[in-house]
Amino acid sequence: MKKGFPFLVFTLFFLQAAAQQTNEVNKNESNGLTYMREEEKLARDVYDSMYAKWDVNPFGNIRQSERVHMDKMKTLLNSYGIEDPVMANRDQPGVFKSTTLQKVYHDLVKSGTTSLTDALKAGAKIEELDIADLDERMAQTKKEDILTAYRFLRMGSENHLRAFVRRLKSQGVEYTPEFLKKEVFDAIINGENQEAGCGNSPGKGQGMGQGNGKGPGKGNGAGNGPCKENCCAKGSGSGCKSKKD
Numbered sequence: 310m311k312k313g314f315p316f317l318v319f320t321l322f323f324l325q326a327a328a329q330q331t332n333e334v335n336k337n338e339s340n341g342l343t344y345m346r347e348e349e350k351l352a353r354d355v356y357d358s359m360y361a362k363w364d365v366n367p368f369g370n371i372r373q374s375e376r377v378h379m380d381k382m383k384t385l386l387n388s389y390g391i392e393d394p395v396m397a398n399r400d401q402p403g404v405f406k407s408t409t410l411q412k413v414y415h416d417l418v419k420s421g422t423t424s425l426t427d428a429l430k431a432g433a434k435i436e437e438l439d440i441a442d443l444d445e446r447m448a449q450t451k452k453e454d455i456l457t458a459y460r461f462l463r464m465g466s467e468n469h470l471r472a473f474v475r476r477l478k479s480q481g482v483e484y485t486p487e488f489l490k491k492e493v494f495d496a497i498i499n500g501e502n503q504e505a506g507c508g509n510s511p512g513k514g515q516g517m518g519q520g521n522g523k524g525p526g527k528g529n530g531a532g533n534g535p536c537k538e539n540c541c542a543k544g545s546g547s548g549c550k551s552k553k554d
Contacts, residue, residue, distance in 0.1 A: 334389050338455060341446035343394050344407060345462065346382035348442060349375050350395050351410050352435050354402050359421050359428045367472040368432065374465050381458045388454070413438075429477050430484065436470035437488040439463075440497070468502045 334342070353375035360368035379395070386393050394406035403418070405411040417435065421428035443463045447456055474484045486494040 332389065334391070334450075334452070334455075337449040338452065339389070339391055341449055342382060342385050342389070342391060342455070344410075345442065345446060345459070346379065346386060347394050347405050347407050347410050348439060349378040349382060349462070350400070351405065351414055352439065353379060354414060355417050355421065355431060355435060357402065358418050359432065362422055363425050363428055365425070367469070367476060368428070371432070371469050371472065374469065378462050378465060381461060385455060385458055426477065426480060426482055429473050429480075429482075433470060433473040433477065433484050434487060436466045436473065437486055437494070439466040440470070441488045464503050467497045467500065470497055471500070471502060474498055
């Protein structure tokens with residue numbers, strides 16, 4: 310019994326250390342989460358400002374998605390016990406802990422108030438930057454929960470980038486990428502939007518369907534779930550409050 314006791318103690322210590330390690334992040338991962346939390350806030354704040362100025366989509370709808378993205382990052386920060394830079398400033402609009410993002414915010418808002426075309430270009434730049442930064446951050450971690458969140462954000466940014474570029478094209482403006490390689494940009498623009506849910510999930514019978522959808526049989530329900538991704542670019546879903554073009 311005495312001979313087995315040290316081994317038991319060692320095993321318990323090893324298992325405890327392993328459990329603690331799985332709930333820890335390195336410096337790059339921690340920096341990535343805090344930066345992306347603020348970068349999603351940057352998008353939300355700029356789009357709020359642009360919608361207040363121009364009162365058109367896609368700003369009105371896409372800003373709803375950015376709130377979802379911010380919440381995704383907040384959940385991870387809480388999970389790993391990392392201080393939230395957004396709440397450090399009480400989530401004041403246009404205020405950032407990152408000096409880099411603070412400058413980007415001021416530059417984009419300044420340019421976006423000169424004309425609607427410049428505002429749409431500012432939106433495209435934000436989504437480009439978001440995708441580039443997410444690719445960099447994904448290369449710095451192997452944690453599946455973080456990677457899953459980053460992939461979700463990237464999917465949303467691709468949808469949003471397509472929405473801004475499409476709106477610019479409807480005005481006779483061809484957008485030229487500034488942060489993404491042309492082949493990466495072209496692949497995104499030529500791709501199709503991916504759905505991430507707007508409360509429009511298929512209903513089951515006359516009852517509540519998955520995603521809070523309400524629809525007869527197996528058809529699409531008139532859902533009441535929160536607006537998230539592709540629906541916001543298209544202006545559909547009850548979570549998308551704004552319908553103006």
